Amino acid sequence: MAVITFARDMPSEKEISSEAARLHDKLGSLGWSLEVCRAYAPLTLEINSLKKKRNAIVLAHSYQTPDIIWGVADFVGDSYALSDAARKTDAKIIVFAGVRFMAETAKLLNPKKRVFIPSLEAGCSLADDITAEDVRQLKRKHPGVPVVCYINTSADVKAESDVCCTSSNAAKIIRALPGRQIIFIPDEFMAKNLEKETGKKIISWHSRCVVHQDFDERKLAALREAFPSAKILVHSECPPAVVQKADLVGGTGDMERFVKSSDASSFVLVTECGLSDRLRFELPNKEFVGMCALCPYMKKNSLALILEVLQGLPQEKEIALPEEVAQRARRALEKMFGLSQS
Ligand code: SF4
CATH class of the missing domain: 3.40.50.10800 (NadA-like)
Structure with missing residues (x-):
């Protein structure tokens, strides 16, 4: 874990215990012990304190690690929902715990806000x-x-x-x-x-997509047999043979809405593991079985890198786009908003 430099007094024993209990409440069901949560508590306390001081928010994609999602994120969702949250916030600084194209999209929609990405290695095989x-x-x-x-x-x-x-x-x-x-x-x-x-x-x-390209229809058929009552939700970046076997095809936002409104109690989410991890905690009455995979790009972000951004607001991690490119890219996004609402 990173060595933390505190911008304020070291948190008291009471603050650390209370933060550890808050984290354990969220992360305990995912196997995080109270001791591990205690070790993370000074880091999340410092990040949350710096957010207030800087008038900043952390937006976290559903594929981020649980310590980011439950420890410091102000909004969690898919890239569209996070862009929408970015448009609605009054915060002056957005730390985008996701991948670069998402941070760029947030900047396009919020040209007056400062948008930072914690890891410069958080790319995307598609983009x-x-x-x-x-x-x-x-x-x-x-x-x-x-x-x-x-x-x-x-x-x-x-x-x-x-x-x-x-x-x-x-x-x-x-x-x-x-x-x-x-x-x-x-x-x-x-x-x-x-x-x-x-x-x-x-x-x-x-x-x-390096995550979704490798899902295999034979494994999915085996899961269908093993869990006949489970609904199978498949990301639309998966190969057509996998998509054909789905009860729902869509993005992570579509999957989340489906699970929350469905009467079924068991689901296979054919996507990045972060989504099942989060929904497993949020919806303890539902069961998530079967396969998932990790996105190496999404996992480049960390609490330590988020802290580094909030401490120094490093220029190389701030999203800056040439105005002429931004104007034309924004037009493509605005046309999407128009057509998707019509
Ligand atoms: S899962 Fe990772 S590689 Fe795949 S589209 Fe998302 S960011 Fe890109």
């Missing part, structure tokens, strides 16, 4: 596998075909696109666009899944 020049080449090859970019893209790529989408609204946005053909970037599997769902011809790119 990092396509450039603005790649999109320009696709447009030259397919003139006049509308370009829809998944939200898991850099601001540069969003700036070259006509409209952005999330896993929840992708099909609606594709259907709302004119013509039978769409360029959809960058997720190859999501493009195939959307082609089937919307009936439009989709010209795709070849990026894949």
